[in-house]
Amino acid sequence: MSQRTAIVTGAGIGLGRATALALAEANYHVIVTDILDDEGAQVVAEIQKCGLSAEFHHVDVTNTEAVNRVLTDVLDRFVTLEALVLNAGIARTLPLSSLEDADWDQTLDVNLKGMMRVFRASLPGLLEADKSSVVCISSIVGAVLGWSEHIPYVASKGGVMGLVRSAALEFASKGIRVNGIAPGVIRSAQTLDPINSLGEEGLAAFAQTVPLGRVGNPEDIADVAVFLLSDKARYLTGQVIAVDGGTTVSL
Numbered sequence: 671m672s673q674r675t676a677i678v679t680g681a682g683i684g685l686g687r688a689t690a691l692a693l694a695e696a697n698y699h700v701i702v703t704d705i706l707d708d709e710g711a712q713v714v715a716e717i718q719k720c721g722l723s724a725e726f727h728h729v730d731v732t733n734t735e736a737v738n739r740v741l742t743d744v745l746d747r748f749v750t751l752e753a754l755v756l757n758a759g760i761a762r763t764l765p766l767s768s769l770e771d772a773d774w775d776q777t778l779d780v781n782l783k784g785m786m787r788v789f790r791a792s793l794p795g796l797l798e799a800d801k802s803s804v805v806c807i808s809s810i811v812g813a814v815l816g817w818s819e820h821i822p823y824v825a826s827k828g829g830v831m832g833l834v835r836s837a838a839l840e841f842a843s844k845g846i847r848v849n850g851i852a853p854g855v856i857r858s859a860q861t862l863d864p865i866n867s868l869g870e871e872g873l874a875a876f877a878q879t880v881p882l883g884r885v886g887n888p889e890d891i892a893d894v895a896v897f898l899l900s901d902k903a904r905y906l907t908g909q910v911i912a913v914d915g916g917t918t919v920s921l
């Protein structure tokens with residue numbers, strides 16, 4: 671049985687959902703994980719309806735014990751893990767003047783420490799695979815730009831850059847490639863939230879500034895993730911690719 675196994679975190683909606691669907695189409699058995707149980711189950715149903723292969727597991731990336739338990743169960747059954755997409759993330763508007771320690775901790779716990787937790791628990795399967803590949807979702811804010819009133823978010827996404835570069839070196843000789851994607855502005859529940867992000871009007875206004883003339887779709891990110899995870903990217907490790915319609919080179 672030569673089907674490869676992939677895990678995606680935060681895969682019930684948005685970029686994670688699109689990536690799970692694209693990986694299933696690329697013939698991976700996809701382990702869809704999220705704290706959104708109904709949405710995650712729907713993604714699995716959508717995949718299975720196309721005759722492709724997936725299963726859902728509730729995984730809160732802030733819960734070390736739960737992450738370890740689910741990964742142990744999955745790796746007991748599949749042994750090897752060929753692809754891992756560390757996507758779960760939250761964005762909150764948090765001005766520094768009123769920033770509570772708990773707000774800082776929550777954003778870093780999901781966006782950066784959560785990534786480390788799932789990566790660490792996945793290591794036995796990634797190492798057991800002949801070749802394996804990890805994609806971490808950063809952001810153009812954090813990778814290149816800042817974002818006013820979002821210091822914790824931007825700091826977490828900058829931290830992802832460090833995680834990618836260092837893990838790439840730590841595991842290069844062991845057959846694991848580690849790369850990142852820094853999405854620009856992509857239409858999703860996150861960016862449609864007018865309190866914590868741009869909202870519908872903000873997205874329309876931002877689209878005017880993007881050299882390619884539109885904000886991104888989740889599929890724009892999913893397709894690059896599938897490429898980075900594939901053997902077509904076999905000589906690529908330690909890089910974070912901006913997928914932003916030209917935003918960061920236009921400034």
Ligand SMILES: NC(=O)c1ccc[n+]([C@@H]2O[C@H](COP(=O)([O-])OP(=O)(O)OC[C@H]3O[C@@H](n4cnc5c(N)ncnc54)[C@H](O)[C@@H]3O)[C@@H](O)[C@H]2O)c1
Nearest residue numbers: 680683684685730731757758759809853855856858859860
């Ligand atoms: N949309 C954008 O423009 C954009 C830009 C740059 C980076 N990103 C990053 O891409 C990733 C996906 O973003 P999106 O736009 O699809 O957001 P989204 O809000 O639509 O989806 C985020 C997903 O993460 C999950 N999640 C949140 N907390 C979790 C937890 N504790 N454990 C497990 N899952 C959890 C959510 O349930 C959801 O499924 C995030 O890391 C985000 O920061 C998004």
